Amino acid sequence: MKYFLAATLLLLSTLTQAYNQQALMSSYFGVVLIRGYNQDGGMAYGSGVVVAENEVVTNCHVLRATKQPWVSRGEDSYPITSVRADTWHDLCLVTTHAMPFQPVPLGNSSSLQRGQEITAIGHSNGVPAPITSVGEIQGLYPTETGFMIRSSAKFLMGASGSGLFDMDGKLVGINTFKTAGNGGSIHFALPVEWLKTLASLPVSQTFPVSGKALWEEDEDKKPYYMRAAVPESRQDWAALETIALAWTRSEKNSPDAWFSLGMAEQQLLHFSAAAQAYQHSVTLDPNFVEALFKRGHMAKKLGDGETVSAVETRLRQIDPQLVPVYQTFMGCEGSCH
Template sequence: MAVALASPAASALGEQDIAALIQLRPSVLKVEASDGDGRVSVGTGVAVGPGVIATACHVTAHANSVRVVNNGERMQASSQRAQVTRDLCLLDVPGASQVPVVELRSTPLEPGEELVALGYILGAAPRVSNGTVLQLNPFDGGQVIQSTTPFNSGASGGGLFDRENRLVGIMTFRFRSGSDNQFSLPVEWVRQALALPPGPEIAPLAGRPFWDGPPDTLPPFLQSLRLAAESRWGELETRARRWVGADAGDAPAWHALGRAQLAQGRSDAALDSLRRASSLDAGNAVFLTDLALAQHGQHDGPGYAKTRARLEQLAPAALLELDRRLETCAAGAVC
């Protein structure tokens, strides 16, 4: 089966990288989940153990029957280990015992690292995209990965890999505001799920994933994104102050406070908050981008140049987003 390259960003990969990625294709399978009315949802799965395929639970949530497809051969899942809140399901597929298993990365990810994603976008041939780690969001004992690797419908449950073809995450959801809000589950959760006993037979799942609950129940990093996307800056500032009051070492809370202050025209206060966020998490490309925007707006040339140089060193691709947002600011929009 051919592998398609999704998005212009994939062209940044060299031929050797593409060849290495193609070697992963046998381990990344299409998932077909059928409900009681015969409707079929399509996603992606990754072989993480002999006959064990990891996918996103929202792909199989309503299913009475699940199959994985490898080179046109459909193999029935007999059971699944479901961690619905984490949106992580492990399918037990006896017929897939010979599917090559991917290597699970055991060392921490770092912001700015290059990534490659592989998934069945729109249910067609597996597609490849590349990008970088933007931010690692602490949640439930892991680090939810925010990256610039684009994916779309059908890629949920697909694999996120480092440049050594080791699995670092399972693609799960895309926040529908902005171009850099792609999120993947950490490989630590996969490793923990593999230690669980086999699950029950396939049946509809109860519960909702952490990213799909009522607004007030979302993790703080998603609450921040939602409020910012809706330009509810005053409410974001109120919540961020509450988070900072609860934990003065919470870098994302300081970042959220700085964003809210900047959007409301309080640049001096925003600079202080954004500097605090970047000092607490010096390798965070998202924090550095917003700090550079604030410095540019305050005509702090030396500070802006220093932050931009740091951003270029950490995540060169993030400079494109910075420049795009600077153009937006120049046009009079909220940065």
Template structure:
């Protein structure tokens, strides 16, 4: 029976390659996704990505520009120097402010409206690429954190793509590509656009110096539960995973992912009846959670 359920779900949720845009179809986004270049204290240069979210602002990750000697935006061989920035160092979200940019702002869609398994693609400038490179995938998780929803995707991104965009099939910006978990089977995370809208109302600052650490770079025990579960999950350390997931369920009983990881841990330990209950709870909360259905 489980085999038939799995096959049915795969038919329903299987990614449609026709729904993902080709590289050529993403060309119009080239007017909205930019290179963020920085001058580093040692005299070298750094580089990340950014997304034009208004005629005044380019969104990027703070870790791209933090503690550098300066930053600018490059597009089509033209450079633009910001007049100020807005920063939430702990969230790792910064806005570069300009008088007026001759670039195209991208429409934004709140992460709260996204569905699990929805088709998405990331766009940024990995590994020194002179043109933005797309990577295709799906929404794999949404995690409540600091008043927003962190989005997990399997649309990969690499060094240089920090500050780039995650887009839906209608080319709406749905997240800022920010960090991944360690290892070759990394989980990829994006900041919510709701945070961009909040940051627009914050005061301008002129300096790039900070001692604050992004939430995702804190010591492991201080990171959110959705990050703490990844390493024991990938290493099949089921007892450790169960301990973390149990705490997560207690703190966020309406999180389908908390129940999913608890169920996976219990299944790994051999606690099959308890695992079934946890996985059923995950699918009851979110009937788009393909991972919970097939676990």
């Protein structure tokens, strides 16, 4: 049922949100492959995005294993001559020369909304042509500038440093790290606003690049949204409950914290607690569609027909096309009133 809901909501998003095909195609050609030989003679690779003439942004961790990296597309290659590295934020701006590719337009993460459709474009598994993955914004977490982005747009090994774009082809994030587990991967992108500081950093010609990234921090020092992602993807609901409880105490106005707690309580069959957590989530964010669906589901489990009906009414206010999806999800015939 969980996957039916996710797939149906994404399909609805695709049908209702406009996209600029020409702009997205232009951005597609602004994504490049980063390559280099590692110490064992094997190939190290990642992805990058052209952000200025002869300049490509990528993740610094892509440059950890090679002394002579280069940018490539197809059979063409362009040696990387220098780098400006912000290793903590895992962003590196590399320079090459005679590269004919046009920079992509920059957007901003602050304008994004939960549920908004986005596209990841990157060289997953080192394939020569970029691969696209359409998804939606699942979470937005405030940072010093911009928002860390959790999305359902998948990226695989080799797509670190690739671009996350809105449907107008504007770069909004850099795909960087993810979790893995039986419950599926959870994908995170760094906010595009972080690129602004790279130009002021010192230039270096030293490779490999070294330094710990924020997502590699000790677990108890990470922000709660990162801590919660691992047990969620591994379906370790007891661990998620512990983290989510601490998260709600620390950030009581975070709808994501309450949603994570609701998920944990639901899977632990604590339906009353799950209903309360989901209610907190939708009170804080009345447009949190997935939380509304789950609130309705818990209400049905508890025999609370009034809330089942109220959720349907709220979904109709957000988008009438959500109503038949909700009715199917809930097993209602024609109406959940």
